[in-house]
Amino acid sequence: MEIIQRLVRDDRQKIIVALTLFMIGAIGLFIIYVSGSEERLAVNLPVKSIFLIAYGIAGFSVLRTALMKLKRKDWMNEYFLMSLASLGALAIGEWPEAAAIMIFYEIGEYAQLIAINRSRKSISDLLDLSVDFCIVERDGRHVEADPRDVEVGEIILIPAGSRIPLDAEIVEGRGEIDTSALTGESLPVAVDVGDKIMSGSLNLNTVLHAKVDATVDDSTLYRIIELSDEASLRKGKTERLISRFARYYTPVVVVLAVLFAVLPPLFTGDPFLTWFERTLNLLVISCPCALVLSVPLSYFLGLGLASTRGIIIKGGDVIESFAHAETIVFDKTGTITTGQLELSRIESYTDLFKEDELFALALALEKGSTHLIAESLRRSAEERESRGERVVLPEIQGLEELPGRGVKGKRGDSVFYLGNARLADDIGLVVPDTDESLSVVFIAMRQETKNASDSKTVLLASLLFQDEVREETPHILQKLKKLGVKKLAMYSGDRKSVVKRQAMALGIDRYEGELLPQDKLRYLEDDIAAKGRNASVAFVGDGINDAPALSIADVGIAMGAIGSDTAVEAADMVLMRDELSAIPEALEISRKTKRFAMQNISLALGLKIAVVFLSLFGIGGMWAAIFADVGVTLICIANSFRITRGSKLDWRHAGEKAYGVYCR
Amino acid sequence: MRTLRLRFTGTACAACCAKIEDEIRKLNGVGDVSISVMTGLVKIKLDPEKKESILNESKAIFDRIEPSAKLQI
Numbered sequence: 001m002e003i004i005q006r007l008v009r010d011d012r013q014k015i016i017v018a019l020t021l022f023m024i025g026a027i028g029l030f031i032i033y034v035s036g037s038e039e040r041l042a043v044n045l046p047v048k049s050i051f052l053i054a055y056g057i058a059g060f061s062v063l064r065t066a067l068m069k070l071k072r073k074d075w076m077n078e079y080f081l082m083s084l085a086s087l088g089a090l091a092i093g094e095w096p097e098a099a100a101i102m103i104f105y106e107i108g109e110y111a112q113l114i115a116i117n118r119s120r121k122s123i124s125d126l127l128d129l130s131v132d133f134c135i136v137e138r139d140g141r142h143v144e145a146d147p148r149d150v151e152v153g154e155i156i157l158i159p160a161g162s163r164i165p166l167d168a169e170i171v172e173g174r175g176e177i178d179t180s181a182l183t184g185e186s187l188p189v190a191v192d193v194g195d196k197i198m199s200g201s202l203n204l205n206t207v208l209h210a211k212v213d214a215t216v217d218d219s220t221l222y223r224i225i226e227l228s229d230e231a232s233l234r235k236g237k238t239e240r241l242i243s244r245f246a247r248y249y250t251p252v253v254v255v256l257a258v259l260f261a262v263l264p265p266l267f268t269g270d271p272f273l274t275w276f277e278r279t280l281n282l283l284v285i286s287c288p289c290a291l292v293l294s295v296p297l298s299y300f301l302g303l304g305l306a307s308t309r310g311i312i313i314k315g316g317d318v319i320e321s322f323a324h325a326e327t328i329v330f331d332k333t334g335t336i337t338t339g340q341l342e343l344s345r346i347e348s349y350t351d352l353f354k355e356d357e358l359f360a361l362a363l364a365l366e367k368g369s370t371h372l373i374a375e376s377l378r379r380s381a382e383e384r385e386s387r388g389e390r391v392v393l394p395e396i397q398g399l400e401e402l403p404g405r406g407v408k409g410k411r412g413d414s415v416f417y418l419g420n421a422r423l424a425d426d427i428g429l430v431v432p433d434t435d436e437s438l439s440v441v442f443i444a445m446r447q448e449t450k451n452a453s454d455s456k457t458v459l460l461a462s463l464l465f466q467d468e469v470r471e472e473t474p475h476i477l478q479k480l481k482k483l484g485v486k487k488l489a490m491y492s493g494d495r496k497s498v499v500k501r502q503a504m505a506l507g508i509d510r511y512e513g514e515l516l517p518q519d520k521l522r523y524l525e526d527d528i529a530a531k532g533r534n535a536s537v538a539f540v541g542d543g544i545n546d547a548p549a550l551s552i553a554d555v556g557i558a559m560g561a562i563g564s565d566t567a568v569e570a571a572d573m574v575l576m577r578d579e580l581s582a583i584p585e586a587l588e589i590s591r592k593t594k595r596f597a598m599q600n601i602s603l604a605l606g607l608k609i610a611v612v613f614l615s616l617f618g619i620g621g622m623w624a625a626i627f628a629d630v631g632v633t634l635i636c637i638a639n640s641f642r643i644t645r646g647s648k649l650d651w652r653h654a655g656e657k658a659y660g661v662y663c664r
Numbered sequence: 665m666r667t668l669r670l671r672f673t674g675t676a677c678a679a680c681c682a683k684i685e686d687e688i689r690k691l692n693g694v695g696d697v698s699i700s701v702m703t704g705l706v707k708i709k710l711d712p713e714k715k716e717s718i719l720n721e722s723k724a725i726f727d728r729i730e731p732s733a734k735l736q737i
Contacts, residue, residue, distance in 0.1 A: 065732075109677075113676035120702065229703055233698040233699075233700050234698070243678070243685075244682075246678075247683070287679075289679055292679040293676070293677075295678075296678060296701055296702050300702040
């Protein structure tokens with residue numbers, strides 16, 4: 001009894017045993033046929049009962065479930081219909097067919113289970129980069145601790161060759177890390193004191209000491225895992241359509257089956273038995289499972305494939321939408337350009353301050369700001385100090401940010417401004433022409449006097465920055481065009497002359513400069529309003545202050561912004577690697593995934609419809625229906641797995657590639 | 665409305681998951697629900713006051729539609 005119970009519970013064993021019995025039975029039938037002893041019951045019955053046993057083993061759980069559901073008056077389900085089809089076959093003496101229906105149904109179900117488990121495992125293995133212990137510096141000693149118990153600000157020691165347990169900033173040591181598991185970037189990245197390192201990366205060759213930036217729950221790795229879990233819950237139109245379709249599929253097949261059984265014999269006078277057999281064929285294909293599974297399976301693999309390339313897509317809906325991208329809008333800085341502004345020179349207009357004083361003043365005004373200008377100035381300051389120059393910051397009070405314009409602050413009775421052309425306009429200054437290929441901010445000073453109308457604003461200097469176009473940009477934009485993206489646009493807060501020059505050189509269709517954040521939004525809204533049916537508009541930003549644009553675009557893409565909560569929340573796609581090439585790659589993955597899902601749908605539907613018609617004309621019979629049903633499941637699954645071909649997720653390379661690199 | 669994440673095991677039937685999703689969505693106090701057959705995740709937006717009954721009914725729906733599937737609460 002126990003053996004039988006185990007047999008029925010273990011899908012694989014059940015299938016193997018039933019299939020073996022089926023083969024033995026088939027050989028038996030063949031021998032009977034060859035020896036011409038079809039009429040001898042003594043030989044015939046034992047052989048046929050082998051099929052009956054196979055039927056019982058394979059079909060027990062289906063029959064039981066069908067009965068359970070029937071008790072609740074639920075008969076519109078595939079368990080009941082499969083039971084009906086196979087019992088019908090038994091009733092008309094087709095025992096081998098009855099056994100085959102159940103065996104192949106179970107094979108189909110089992111294949112689906114394997115497909116789900118395999119794809120789940122290959123993706124979770126890729127993301128299973130968590131480290132169970134780390135070395136922390138406490139009271140001057142190094143102790144082992146669970147990363148979950150480590151607090152922000154503690155110093156951890158990361159030995160060479162081990163995985164980085166928590167997001168941290170290097171305080172001692174320099175070396176190389178391998179971020180490929182997170183970013184898909186296979187080249188090692190050089191890191192030095194002050195650099196941030198992400199959990200999940202591999203420290204390659206030296207010991208690093210680093211200050212912890214985030215707890216386990218806030219770490220990059222955990223976020224990625226959470227995002228990819230969440231992605232499976234966001235469904236695209238196709239997936240929703242197919243599951244709605246599945247709801248009607250079974251009833252429609254049942255109605256067809258009833259019509260098949262009743263109508264033709266009435267009109268043509270064919271024997272009922274002929275049409276009863278054809279009816280059973282329809283019941284055999286009454287399970288829509290292959291059809292319904294193939295879409296989420298394809299999308300899941302597509303999302304997984306993207307994540308191996310450092311592209312985190314937040315759901316199947318995003319894949320569908322991005323596959324039809326018609327317009328891609330770039331926020332220039334940090335996407336088209338590197339976003340690493342470089343101070344090329346300071347043009348002074350007065351004798352009031354020397355160059356180094358102007359620099360220090362600018363730095364003091366931008367103190368505490370996260371703006372790119374501020375970052376550039378800080379880098380520049382480090383450089384100056386490393387050359388032995390001293391940067392002495394003047395004391396500035398009442399620092400105030402002027403959004404979209406710049407900053408202002410006070411020193412004694414002087415008010416200082418640092419900002420763009422818009423700010424100059426506001427305070428009534430005319431800025432002299434400067435090199436048009438460079439971005440510019442200026443510094444001005446207003447002397448407060450007793451009589452307000454006497455106070456005069458003096459333009460002190462222009463700071464000229466270079467925002468370099470990424471080396472890869474021209475090539476990538478061309479590629480996007482080749483992929484069929486109709487319109488490329490670039491909206492920027494940078495000065496018009498710079499935007500124009502860069503856009504012309506890159507062949508960008510539409511560009512606007514000197515925009516405030518709300519202007520960029522307005523232009524983006526216009527693009528969205530102008531798009532074609534079923535087309536989408538994508539917005540690419542660096543994740544700094546562009547959350548509104550990321551969320552209103554059909555597909556908001558944040559580049560290298562996993563660290564920013566608001567960007568991750570607002571975006572539909574987060575690029576872990578700071579490379580523009582991830583965008584055409586994401587486009588290709590989205591299209592490929594969509595294409596395979598559609599292939600599966602048409603294949604599954606086509607085959608099922610074919611069976612209906614063949615049965616109608618009495619061609620093929622039950623065997624054709626059985627093989628069409630399980631065949632389509634297997635083909636759809638195999639087809640879905642082709643999405644990951646050649647990637648880290650490819651199961652054929654699973655041993656060496658996906659797992660080999662990640663053993664700890 | 666609060667969002668709740670649960671896990672389930674024991675089924676590879678995508679059509680059943682879609683059916684279960686439909687049934688849970690109809691429950692009183694459920695804002696939205698999404699079930700993934702691929703990851704075995706269930707995400708329910710629900711009225712916190714009715715949490716207990718929604719969870720029990722969801723469990724029953726799983727049992728009824730796909731007896732082999734188990735919702736973990």
